Amino acid sequence: MISPCVTIDCEPRSVYSSRGPVDGGEAPMAKDRIIVHDLEVFARHGVYPEERREGRRFAVDVIARLSKKHGGTRPAGEHDDLQAALDYRRLAQVVVDVMGGESVQLIETLAERIAAQILSGHDIVDSVEVHIRKYADGVPGEPRWVGVEIIRSRS
DSSP states (O other), rough: OOOOEEEEEEEOSSSSETTESSSSSOOOOOOEEEEEEEEEEEEEESHHHHHHOOOEEEEEEEEEEEEETTTTHHHHHOOOGGGGSHHHHHHHHHHHHHHHTOOSSSSHHHHHHHHHHHHHTTTEEEEEEEEEEEEESSOOOOOOOOOEEEEEEOO
16 A cells, blocks of 8 residues: 655745845745655666565655646645646556566666656646655665655756
């Protein structure tokens, strides 16, 4: 059973004080985000044959930044309407499908595939961040995990 932690967050665009914008720009515009955090999967990816044969644990975060053109989270939030929202379950399913799909050598490849599917499948998403952590054995120094983080956008 998948049980991702999901949050909605806003990212300020400019610094704003009680007297107006500090940087001379307009009032700050929030860019809404839908976040799937720490989705854990067991998958068979890696450079070494034993990684692909035995499999490894992975944890994935997805941060989808929503388009202002589509109103971000506002239409869904104002009307309590799932049809107007980016359903976080669909984001989680992309991760599960890619991670459970064709075995690849590099986690960079997995991150690119997740980002590409989210951008191509959801017009409301302007950009997406994908973080993949691999709980790898045999890495010098024995780190808890190794990983990759990418950001991809439509522009």
